[in-house]
Amino acid sequence: xxxxxGNPPPLLRLQNITKRYGTYVANDSVDLALEQGQICAILGExxxxxxxxxxxxxxxxxxxxxxxxxxxxxxxVTSPSVARDLGIxxxxxxFSLFETISVVENISLTVPGSLPELSEIxxxxxxxxxxxxxxxxxxxxxxxxxxxxxxxIRCLMQDPxxxxxxxxxxxxxxxxxxxxxxxxxxxxxxxxAMLYISHKLEEIRDLCHSAVVLRQGRVTGTANxxxxxxxxxxxLMIGHDIPTARHAEAKPSCEPALAVSDLVYDxxxxxxxxxxxxxxxVRPGEIVGIAGVSGNGQSTLARLLSGEIRLQGDEAGxxxxxxxxxxxxxxxxxxxxxxxxxPEERLGRATVPxxxxxxxxxLTAHRAGLVRKGLIRRRQQADFADSCISDMDVRSRGRQxxxxxxxxxxxxxxxxxxxxxxxPRILIVSQPTWGIDVGAAAMVRQKLVDLRDxxxxxxxxxxxxxxxxxxxxxxxxxxxxxxxxxxxxxxxxAEDVGRMMMGEFDQTMRAA
Amino acid sequence: xxxxxxxxVQRNEVSLKSIMLVPLVTFxxxxxxxxxxxxxxxxxxxxxxxxxxxxxxxxxxxxxxxxIKAAPLILIAQGLAIxxxxxxxxxxxxxxxxIGAVAASVIPITYPESQNVLMLPAMILTGMIAGAAWAGxxxxxxxxxxxxxxxxxxxxxxxxxxxxxxxxxxxxKDPMGFSYPQSVSFPxxxxxxxxxxxxxxxxNASIFVVILLSIAALIYVTRTFSGYxxxxxxxxxxxxxxxxxxxxKAVWITLLIGGAAAGLAGVGEIAGPIGRLQPTLSPxxxxxxxxxxxxxxxHPVGILLxxxxxxxxYVGADGAIIDAGLPxxxxxxxxxxxxxxxxxxxxxxxxxxxxxQPEARA
Numbered sequence: 067x068x069x070x071x072g073n074p075p076p077l078l079r080l081q082n083i084t085k086r087y088g089t090y091v092a093n094d095s096v097d098l099a100l101e102q103g104q105i106c107a108i109l110g111e112x113x114x115x116x117x118x119x120x121x122x123x124x125x126x127x128x129x130x131x132x133x134x135x136x137x138x139x140x141x142x143v144t145s146p147s148v149a150r151d152l153g154i155x156x157x158x159x160x161f162s163l164f165e166t167i168s169v170v171e172n173i174s175l176t177v178p179g180s181l182p183e184l185s186e187i188x189x190x191x192x193x194x195x196x197x198x199x200x201x202x203x204x205x206x207x208x209x210x211x212x213x214x215x216x217x218x219i220r221c222l223m224q225d226p227x228x229x230x231x232x233x234x235x236x237x238x239x240x241x242x243x244x245x246x247x248x249x250x251x252x253x254x255x256x257x258x259a260m261l262y263i264s265h266k267l268e269e270i271r272d273l274c275h276s277a278v279v280l281r282q283g284r285v286t287g288t289a290n291x292x293x294x295x296x297x298x299x300x301x302l303m304i305g306h307d308i309p310t311a312r313h314a315e316a317k318p319s320c321e322p323a324l325a326v327s328d329l330v331y332d333x334x335x336x337x338x339x340x341x342x343x344x345x346x347x348v349r350p351g352e353i354v355g356i357a358g359v360s361g362n363g364q365s366t367l368a369r370l371l372s373g374e375i376r377l378q379g380d381e382a383g384x385x386x387x388x389x390x391x392x393x394x395x396x397x398x399x400x401x402x403x404x405x406x407x408x409p410e411e412r413l414g415r416a417t418v419p420x421x422x423x424x425x426x427x428x429l430t431a432h433r434a435g436l437v438r439k440g441l442i443r444r445r446q447q448a449d450f451a452d453s454c455i456s457d458m459d460v461r462s463r464g465r466q467x468x469x470x471x472x473x474x475x476x477x478x479x480x481x482x483x484x485x486x487x488x489x490p491r492i493l494i495v496s497q498p499t500w501g502i503d504v505g506a507a508a509m510v511r512q513k514l515v516d517l518r519d520x521x522x523x524x525x526x527x528x529x530x531x532x533x534x535x536x537x538x539x540x541x542x543x544x545x546x547x548x549x550x551x552x553x554x555x556x557x558x559x560a561e562d563v564g565r566m567m568m569g570e571f572d573q574t575m576r577a578a
Numbered sequence: 579x580x581x582x583x584x585x586x587v588q589r590n591e592v593s594l595k596s597i598m599l600v601p602l603v604t605f606x607x608x609x610x611x612x613x614x615x616x617x618x619x620x621x622x623x624x625x626x627x628x629x630x631x632x633x634x635x636x637x638x639x640x641x642x643x644x645x646i647k648a649a650p651l652i653l654i655a656q657g658l659a660i661x662x663x664x665x666x667x668x669x670x671x672x673x674x675x676x677i678g679a680v681a682a683s684v685i686p687i688t689y690p691e692s693q694n695v696l697m698l699p700a701m702i703l704t705g706m707i708a709g710a711a712w713a714g715x716x717x718x719x720x721x722x723x724x725x726x727x728x729x730x731x732x733x734x735x736x737x738x739x740x741x742x743x744x745x746x747x748x749x750x751k752d753p754m755g756f757s758y759p760q761s762v763s764f765p766x767x768x769x770x771x772x773x774x775x776x777x778x779x780x781x782n783a784s785i786f787v788v789i790l791l792s793i794a795a796l797i798y799v800t801r802t803f804s805g806y807x808x809x810x811x812x813x814x815x816x817x818x819x820x821x822x823x824x825x826x827k828a829v830w831i832t833l834l835i836g837g838a839a840a841g842l843a844g845v846g847e848i849a850g851p852i853g854r855l856q857p858t859l860s861p862x863x864x865x866x867x868x869x870x871x872x873x874x875x876x877h878p879v880g881i882l883l884x885x886x887x888x889x890x891x892y893v894g895a896d897g898a899i900i901d902a903g904l905p906x907x908x909x910x911x912x913x914x915x916x917x918x919x920x921x922x923x924x925x926x927x928x929x930x931x932x933x934x935q936p937e938a939r940a
Contacts, residue, residue: 373817397822407820415816428806437803464620 075138077102078123078228079258080422085118092118094134094283100228105250105260107270107291109303111475111503112279116124116263119280120230123261124156126150131479155221156230157214163205168217170201177223184223191222195249210240210359218249229253230261235269241564247273266532267296279303300504322386323492323523324371324405326350329384330371331377331395339363341370344549346542348492353514353524355538356551357531358567360497364527365410368496371525373397387492395503401433404491408482410500410527412474416481419470423462423480425449431484458483459509475502483509486517493517496527496533511537531560545569586929593637597875600923601883607919612912621904630912642773642781646851649788650675650843650860654867654883656795657839659876661832663799664808668733668833670716671840672864673738674709678841680742680750681708683855687750687761688766697767701845703754703789709841710834712738717825717833718766721826727833735864743857748771750855761855770850784846790925791839794877808832861892869913871921 075214078100085093093115100106100564110116121127125135125143133140136152143149146156163172185201192199197215205213214234221229231250240390250260250273264270270277271291279287279302287302324347331341341363348354358364367374371385371398380392387403397407408413417426427450428436434449451465458479462472469477469527478498498514499507515537520525527544528534534541536556543550543566550571553562565571584917612630613623614759634640654671661668682705715734719725743759752762770782799805811818818825847859870888874880895909 257732345787372820396824397820399822401822408819411609411816414814415820418810418814418817421810425806428803429810429817432803440802440804442803442806 075135076100077104077137079135080119080123081135083119083122083129083134084117085122085127085129087455091283093122093129095280096280096285096305098278098285100109100259101262102227102259103156103221103254104263104276105254105274107274107277108261108263108272108280109140109277109299111303113395114280114303114503115283116280117232118255118283120156120232120261123149123228123434124154124230127248129349146393147157150224150226153225153227154230155224155226155228157217157221157234158232163213163216165206166204168202169199170205171221172205172216173201173220173317175222181243187223188219191219195252196245198248209242210361211245214242214246222253226258228259230263232263234262235264235266241568243269251378265292267299270299272294285571303504319521321349321352321389322347323350323388324525325386325389326371327384327386329367329370330381331366331375333366339366340547341366342547344547346549348523348525350491350521351518352539353518353526353537355534355541355555356525356527356544356549357541358529358544360529362544364496364529366388366547367544367549368407368409368494368527372405372409373400395490400432401488406430406485406488406490406493408478408485408493408495408498411469412481417469417477420468421467422468423455423460423472424448424465426480427451427454427465427484429484431488434488450484450541453487454480456485457487458513474500475506478502478510479506482513486513489524490517492525494525494527494578497530498526498528499530499533507533534563543567543571545571581621585932586925587932588929589927590791597925600875600920600927601873601880603923604635604916604920605887607923608703608912608916609641611661611915611919612908615915616904616908616913619904619908621908626898626904626908628924629901629904630894630909631890633897634893635747638774639779640893642779643893644886645781645785646889647892648886648889649784649846649850650863651870651888652788652869652882653791653843653846654836654840654863655870655881655885656878656903657836658867659871659874659878660795660799660805660808661836662871663812663876664828664832665812666829666832667717667728668713668731669868670729670738670864671836671843672860672862672869673731673735674712674750674837674840675844675847675864676735676738677712677744677844678705678709678837679844679859680745680855681705681740681841682845683761683764683848686764687855690762690765693767695767697765698770698849701768702842705841705845706838707841709839709844712841713833713837714830717830720829722832727829731833742855742859746855746857752854759857764849765852768849770846780851784850787842788845791842792878792882795881796874799878803921804831824832832916869917873917874923887916 076099080098083093083096084091096119104238108116108119123143125148126146129146132142135141142218143152150546170188173188174181174184184208188199188201191197197210197219199215199219199408205216208216211290234246254260259463274291277289277291277299278285279289281303289302291299326435327345329341329344333340339361344367346354363379366375370377376396377384377393379394383391385393387400388402392400392403413419418429424447427447428442431450434450436443436450439509448465454460455462455465460472460476460480460483462476472480482498495514498510511533514524514526526538538555540552541555541558541563542552543563545567546569550566584797609627613627616626627870634644654675658668658671682701684706685701689697712734713731716727716730719730720727743777746759748762750761752760770784773779773783807818807823808828808831810821811823811825815825843863844859848855852859866888870881870884873888874882874884891909891913898909899906
């Protein structure tokens with residue numbers, strides 16, 4: 067359903083857009099044209115300049131050179147409100163909704179009109195585009211997919227001609243992705259053009275009419291995604307083929323390394339996630355994946371396992387590491403037993419943002435001989451940091467670089483490198499490839515598989531289903547604080563897991 | 579709006595050289611600023627500055643006075659800075675100083691005729707323990723009930739003061755003192771030895787204690803793992819929790835260190851220039867040390883310089899008001915200017931000004 071408009075002036079044309087941050091060129095003479103109703107994919111690794119380009123179009127920042135031509139007229143998009151007046155809307159990767167108020171109240175913050183009027187318009191738009199949502203629902207009760215629908219409706223309230231979507235499916239279960247695509251295709255049919263940022267090549271092939279590939283700030287190619295294969299698109303994006311993780315059948319031993327039995331946790335925070343009777347086992351030499359949409363209790367589970375949240379003494383036995391009851395043990399004691407952790411927040415939790423990489427190594431690696439008699443051993447510390455950087459190909463200006471100056475992917479490689487160098491017997495990793503580019507993600511996954519093959523027990527929490535399937539041996543699904551029984555990754559389909567992600571394991575799986 | 583066109587952007591790396599330049603630039607700007615101000619006040623600008631900054635260093639007696647004032651400022655600031663780096667806000671150093679002094683003074687008041695040379699070391703130990711214990715009250719309330727250490731330490735200042743007033747008018751009062759609220763004079767073994775033999779100068783050996791403790795602080799914050807864990811707790815609490823560094827332990831360590839340092843400073847006053855227990859022990863050293871700690875960039879070497887500088891201004895202020903005809907507020911204004919210029923240059927070292935592209939109307 068490619069929409070071609072005969073008249074020459076395209077809806078949006080970028081000419082020679084250049085944006086620099088100091089000496090770093092984020093966008094280098096980018097040209098791009100977009101017709102009405104056209105869905106154009108913006109492909110590229112992290113740091114390729116996609117977000118910079120979108121921010122320029124949406125008026126969050128100004129280009130240093132080049133111009134934006136809108137409907138044949140040169141415009142200066144000096145702020146998002148100017149962009150919205152032109153008819154440009156943006157759906158962000160991270161939602162900007164207030165949890166404690168309702169959908170319509172959230173929308174009324176940016177769209178003029180009385181609440182009843184707005185509710186009516188929301189219902190109309192929702193009907194029109196199949197975005198099922200109740201305007202009166204409070205946001206904290208909505209699923210991630212529903213929240214995204216609210217964001218999209220908020221954009222649609224202003225009748226946009228161009229919609230920018232920044233990795234919209236990264237947070238959605240497969241079922242909601244399908245719904246989203248139907249909505250987007252309807253919008254395209256009505257002449258709304260879209261710029262669609264994503265890492266997921268299959269989706270781009272399903273949805274987009276054209277694709278522009280960015281690498282190091284430059285347009286390195288364009289492709290017709292319906293004709294190109296995913297492998298071809300990937301090659302355009304990173305400049306070489308992506309390796310998929312080698313993944314032989316696991317040979318787990320039978321003694322569990324990590325055992326969780328009937329773990330119950332009532333979160334004192336009313337908006338936090340509670341856990342209800344979670345049980346699982348991870349054995350040396352296997353990767354157990356926990357799938358599920360974020361916000362279903364995964365982060366609470368991860369903190370309970372790491373010791374950042376501790377259980378009361380009498381419940382401590384529900385978490386056991388090498389058959390020792392550790393539910394009430396502090397993080398340090400668990401690490402002493404050979405567990406390391408890679409949390410999902412790299413900046414601020416896995417690392418101290420304002421400290422150098424060398425100092426960030428000390429955070430967890432101080433046990434590895436970097437401290438003697440209470441004094442930091444600078445030589446060993448520097449060596450350890452250098453090993454992290456070289457083992458994982460962390461691109462930085464060396465160990466004195468400040469953690470926050472690294473890109474997400476490089477910081478994740480650094481954190482993983484640090485935890486791997488500690489030679490863990492159990493590794494617990496959350497969202498290992500969240501927001502990092504395909505090249506780095508492939509490397510991270512391969513490292514996990516390699517580690518598994520050395521006999522480490524790995525628990526991986528991830529909401530990327532492809533990743534779960536690529537490297538897990540067994541899969542659990544988390545839904546509303548409950549954990550499904552495990553299924554063998556090789557004998558289950560994505561559809562089955564997708565259904566489990568919507569909570570359909572209680573009846574079927576327990577009966578089985 | 580012109581200002582809208584500029585923004586502060588954090589620098590990725592900060593060079594050591596630019597950090598070292600901050601105090602120098604601050605000092606020069608404060609000098610220029612105060613010359614202008616003093617000029618407006620009708621005082622000869624250079625004369626005022628001379629009294630404020632050079633005069634305190636112009637005679638052995640004045641230098642000795644500077645040393646006396648610098649010692650408590652530096653001591654307290656070193657202790658406080660360790661807490662501030664961990665974002666534990668102890669503003670009760672004044673009270674901790676008083677309690678340290680009161681506890682230590684019990685020994686010489688009980689044995690006023692003693693000639694035991696262990697008396698001063700015993701007082702030092704007692705003062706540090708008492709100061710730490712006083713700060714420990716705030717640590718306990720913080721870790722048990724999550725009571726703000728800012729409020730608790732601040733209010734404990736008042737309580738410490740009242741305890742001093744009660745004791746100095748009661749049990750610790752000199753019975754032969756014509757009902758003045760003060761204790762007996764301490765015996766020589768309860769005093770820090772003077773630096774000069776002739777007894778003309780008041781500066782005493784406590785300065786060596788200050789230097790030793792500054793070196794200890796430097797090693798603690800730059801070389802020890804314990805110092806590192808405190809800094810992590812201050813910069814990124816989630817990272818500290820992830821790494822398993824206990825936040826409660828950090829509260830205890832920092833408050834105990836801060837209290838002990840302030841208590842030690844209290845001993846330095848009664849066993850130094852004052853020589854007895856009396857109602858006023860400190861002209862607000864506990865509060866001025868907060869400024870010293872920040873002026874010194876929360877770094878032990880910086881604090882050494884900042885404390886000396888503040889002491890010079892303290893000593894110079896008296897002379898400047900009397901001789902150069904400056905209003906009593908002038909020294910305070912000078913201190914204020916130093917702080918403002920310091921904060922501004924510090925910000926510019928860590929951030930740079932970026933010009934935003936001129937906006938065209940759409």
